[in-house]
Amino acid sequence: MDKNLKTKIKNIFLDLDGTTLTSNKEISQKTISILKKMQKEGKTVSIVTGRPVYFAKEEYYKLNCDFPIIGCNGALVYDFKNDKLVYKNPINKNISEQIFQLLVKNNITFLMYTTSEIYGYSRENYQADWFNWLKSSIEKREKQFQFNLTILNSKTKNDFDIKKFDIVKFLVIKSDSQEKDIENIKPELTKFQGVYIIQSQEKVIDIMPEGSSKGYALEVLSKTNNFNLEETLVFGDEQNDVSMFEVAKYSVAMGQSKDVIKEKATFITDSNNDEGIFNFINKYLK
Template sequence: MLKYKWCVCDMDGTLLNSRDIISKENEIALKKLQEIGVEVIIASGRIDLLMKCFISQLGLKGNIICCNGSLIKNIQTGQTIYSKLINKNIVKEIIEYSLKNSIGFLIYTKDTIYSSKNNCKAEKYENMNKSLPLEFKIPIKYIDNISASLIEKMDVFKILLISNNECIKSLKNYFSAYETLTAVSSLEGLLDIMASDISKGNALKILSEKTGIDLNDVIVFGDNYNDIEMFECAGMPIAMGNSVEAVKVKAKYITRSNNESGIAYAIKNFIL
């Protein structure tokens, strides 16, 4: 009998290939784990509004970690297991700063994604919406100014800033100085901003405490800086071949890249 209870997968650069698709090989391997009693958990920087079609593809029914751990939900019941919001005054400051400096952003709330105009990420999601079934469509609203009434109705789990790599480095330094914020790079040209002490690793610890699952019995797959805390607390951390070096040095195994169905390869060769 397999000792592992959870298989936790990052999405971008890990579960998804560079075309934003879960390969058939990864799908089959993860469904095989579920058949033998291993719960598959997605742990992503994304909000669940951006993951519905992937949750459906894998047939997931348990828990999901969103926004790098700012939100933990049960997929089947919709129950919020844990959440931590960014302070509304800080949200206002970040939006004003971004608008003033022409920095693209996405703001993740429970039921809506707010976006700056002329945003490459939002345009990508709009294009996806053209072919997605109604239940998977992504709710996007655009803002080009900020008002007290808008801020008041926003409960923000994460703000994603979008710019060139040099700008992202300086933005990370700037917002890391806020004691009430966590700022971490997730992919090139992107900066994730959450409330303080938020990480996927902390989310796993919270779920472990609530369920009684020993983190030594947990497999994690990841590729980037926002996955490091997961690697530090799980028993079987596996880095993708395309991972940043800081993730690879924390891994027990390094598998193939996300474009080579690295999750499926690792499950077959390192787990089963």
Template sequence: MTDKHLICLDLDGTLLTDDKTISSFTKQILTQLKQDGHEVIISTGRPYRASEIYYQELGLDAPIINFNGAFIHHPSDDTFKAVHTPLDLNIARDIFRQVENLNIQNIIAEVKDHVYFHYHDELLFQGFNMGDPVVKSGDLSISLQEGPTSILIQAEEEYVPAIREHLSAVYAEQIEHRRWGAPYPVIELVRKDINKAVGIQYVSEYLDIKQKNIIAFGDEDNDFEMIEYAGIGVAMDNAIQALKEKADVMTLSNNDDGIGVFLADYFNL
């Protein structure tokens, strides 16, 4: 029997094809590996409500890492000690008050599966209503009463560098910020030192799986730490160049069964 492995899957651009589905071949391989005693987990920047559909589709029975590591829980095991690491509410409110000064179009704060919009935006809302969340709109410095799991800042492309420079200069000790790509070009903020590697370390220790037996797949800059931490960090062919340089190995793209092909070869299926 091969050592028990932990297989960590980013969703968008990695497990999911461009039409947001899981291919039948990759699903078949993951199902086979679970039957063989390996653990499969999702590690995503999405909230749980927007990843639950894929968790259920794969028939997973393991913890899940959401918000890039800011929320880790086990959907079907209440004895698992969930970890929620939100941003400090006072720092969040300080950022909310700077909307106009920094040319910010809108700010979205998420507290686990609740969504708070600074300004109501029907188009943007459609991108965040997956899983039927509780949604509120209004001045976030007033409406938000607890530290958010993450903050998303929407701004015109020309203002993004200045906003990120400001965030780094003022809040370097308190927050991490990353850029999302299409279809939602936003800046994501989470608490300092939170990333997917923190999540997979926590889960691997819970499952008693050695670091060398962790295989992680990713494609974007929010996968850097996870790809570096895993025993085998795998970059998709469609990944950004910087991630390919950090990865141990590359596989085919998200549209070409990159995960399924790599795992079938690795485990001789």
């Protein structure tokens, strides 16, 4: 462990789900307190998440972030303080339409993230647990942190014109789809030009536009906001965090991460449910 870590690190970037958030989707008070202490000492803090930026706005303000937020695995960068879209990289509209038709045809439960709201699809007469959780999460948020969620089904899907929207990510919900249907679409998804597949959580599959990653967006942000990646520390837990492990000088994998993720990180801390962020910062940066 570098004894001078405290003075070398100027910027801290945090993944949300599985990292900053506990399994109950909360940020512990210890984490909030120690990050605010870091800010008082001159370090900057912000978020790099697979979520769309509007689904992390509350967490952004809870942490009083210093830089714009990176969302949708790097396909969106938004400056909440100036209410300004810094960067977007949507999926080609023709490809989006083809992916939509493939997922619907195979009865897949999935979400589509646009630059301002979420659309979802679920097969007829099925209550998706993920959608129920998402609706509940939105309703629990203060009004200024809420956003629109529209769920389509076999009867309403034809009224949805996907080409009217910039789709920055499809999220396939494996846990609310049948395994045989998931297996059917996997080879088909690899045939689409301009997108790639990555995993941000165990129960989902992310379909992303090529050219977007957390790492690339972090590089973009370092230029627009003039900070040095050699002085940057990132925390993450999943496959979609590896790209930012590769561009930041220092990286920390959460304790519950798979070994393949831990191998890519500079350091390993405790799990997201065991104060992993707090424990690392308290031990090495305080």
